[in-house]
Amino acid sequence: MIIRTPLTLASVHPDIGLRVALARTPADVVEQVTRSGIRGRGGAGFPTGLKWRLASEAPAPDGRRHVVCNADEGEPGTFKDRALLSVVPDLVVEGMTIAAWAIGATSGVVYLRGEYVYLRDELESCLARRRAAGLLGNDILGTPGFCFDIHIRLGSGAYVCGEETALLESLEGRRGEPRNRFPYPVVRGLYQAPTIVNNVETLAWVPAVLARGADWFLGIGTPGSSGPKLLSVSGDVARPGVYEFPFGVTVRAVLEASGGEDARAVVVGGASGVCVPASDFSRGISYEDLCTGGAIIVLGPHRDLLDVAENFLEFFVDESCGQCTPCRLGNPVLLEGVRSLKRGECGPERLGELRRLGHTMKDASKCGLGQSSPNFFLSLVDRFGPEISDRVPV
Numbered sequence: 001m002i003i004r005t006p007l008t009l010a011s012v013h014p015d016i017g018l019r020v021a022l023a024r025t026p027a028d029v030v031e032q033v034t035r036s037g038i039r040g041r042g043g044a045g046f047p048t049g050l051k052w053r054l055a056s057e058a059p060a061p062d063g064r065r066h067v068v069c070n071a072d073e074g075e076p077g078t079f080k081d082r083a084l085l086s087v088v089p090d091l092v093v094e095g096m097t098i099a100a101w102a103i104g105a106t107s108g109v110v111y112l113r114g115e116y117v118y119l120r121d122e123l124e125s126c127l128a129r130r131r132a133a134g135l136l137g138n139d140i141l142g143t144p145g146f147c148f149d150i151h152i153r154l155g156s157g158a159y160v161c162g163e164e165t166a167l168l169e170s171l172e173g174r175r176g177e178p179r180n181r182f183p184y185p186v187v188r189g190l191y192q193a194p195t196i197v198n199n200v201e202t203l204a205w206v207p208a209v210l211a212r213g214a215d216w217f218l219g220i221g222t223p224g225s226s227g228p229k230l231l232s233v234s235g236d237v238a239r240p241g242v243y244e245f246p247f248g249v250t251v252r253a254v255l256e257a258s259g260g261e262d263a264r265a266v267v268v269g270g271a272s273g274v275c276v277p278a279s280d281f282s283r284g285i286s287y288e289d290l291c292t293g294g295a296i297i298v299l300g301p302h303r304d305l306l307d308v309a310e311n312f313l314e315f316f317v318d319e320s321c322g323q324c325t326p327c328r329l330g331n332p333v334l335l336e337g338v339r340s341l342k343r344g345e346c347g348p349e350r351l352g353e354l355r356r357l358g359h360t361m362k363d364a365s366k367c368g369l370g371q372s373s374p375n376f377f378l379s380l381v382d383r384f385g386p387e388i389s390d391r392v393p394v
């Protein structure tokens with residue numbers, strides 16, 4: 001695992017953020033996190049402070065609330081959470097502990113991707129160390145009544161279990177299928193109790209936000225996307241790895257840093273992301289422009305974009321949980337469409353139908369998997385017209 005840039009979050013002294021948090025009221029901590037503007041690093045970009053406030057205000061009849069760290073990291077092309085869990089596990093746990101103080105949670109779970117089982121022993125040691133140091137368990141750091149502990153649960157390799165409600169189903173021992181909204185997990189999550197599900201990176205930034213202050217975090221990035229962001233850069237680059245950039249960094253700057261200047265296109269957001277042509281490399285990575293949980297896959301000059309689309313759609317056909325029709329049936333139809341494009345058998349009328357199907361899937365699928373699986377294909381059709389139409393018989 002190569003981390004190519006210094007990690008700002010690791011420059012904060014251990015547990016200062018937690019001590020700062022415990023010196024404030026939970027409501028103050030929520031306020032500080034809200035003011036920092038930090039948004040979820042798992043991809044959807046939901047404001048973290050708002051999520052925490054909703055969970056802290058939701059009634060918890062038996063007094064239970066939960067903090068879940070989403071370490072499922074299944075998006076093809078994403079590996080920055082693995083880096084954080086390997087290199088700075090204490091920061092992730094510290095972030096969970098601050099979250100627990102903020103929302104009044106007594107229990108936490110790290111939902112660890114099955115393939116990351118080799119990290120489990122090190123994470124267990126981290127938890128044990130922190131219990132022994134009074135940083136987890138009863139009356140944390142001498143704070144009367146603040147009792148919080150964390151256990152680790154392993155996923156079993158289903159991509160959809162990274163979706164927060166499928167994750168909760170899986171944690172409760174059921175098949176990992178997304179739940180109906182409403183209610184949201186902040187109101188009724190794990191075992192019906194108010195629950196926050198946050199990405200590993202989101203939680204890892206929290207100690208720095210508390211230790212350095214909301215204004216520091218707000219001063220980095222763009223107006224709608226504060227703070228630095230970790231990116232997992234892979235594909236046709238000389239220096240693949242994990243990079244930290246301020247939000248707003250251009251695609252071109254990422255390519256220059258990683259040695260991918262000759263790219264013909266860049267996939268921003270992994271298999272569920274979009275394909276960005278070279279003419280758009282001056283666009284920025286942020287929630288306002290090109291949104292990503294962190295996956296940047298660089299496609300060099302020799303890549304056939306339809307091969308990539310086929311590969312991604314095969315993945316979604318495999319990973320769809322099959323619960324809703326647009327995703328269950330739509331992905332195989334899109335896949336066959338891409339294959340017919342490759343064979344030069346897809347006429348303009350059929351291409352138009354596939355495009356409409358992609359938009360219908362985005363509108364009508366039940367969860368983010370089906371809502372985003374057409375993204376790459378649609379971006380090819382919209383932004384790589386000549387490449388697609390060359391393959392369309394007239």
Ligand SMILES: Cc1cc2nc3c(=O)[nH]c(=O)nc-3n(C[C@H](O)[C@H](O)[C@H](O)COP(=O)(O)O)c2cc1C
Pocket residue numbers: 039040041042043044045046070071072073074075159160161162163164165197198199200202203367368369
């Ligand atoms: C199919 C699918 C897979 C997902 N996988 C992950 C994942 O591996 N890690 C993650 O943090 N979020 C993942 N998400 C997003 C989560 O549902 C959720 O938005 C996120 O964990 C919230 O944390 P954040 O607000 O800190 O980003 C996935 C979403 C979908 C639809």
Ligand code: SF4
Pocket residue numbers: 160178319320321322323324325327328365366367368369370371
């Ligand atoms: S969109 Fe796909 S993964 Fe999500 S619920 Fe529907 S079938 Fe399952």
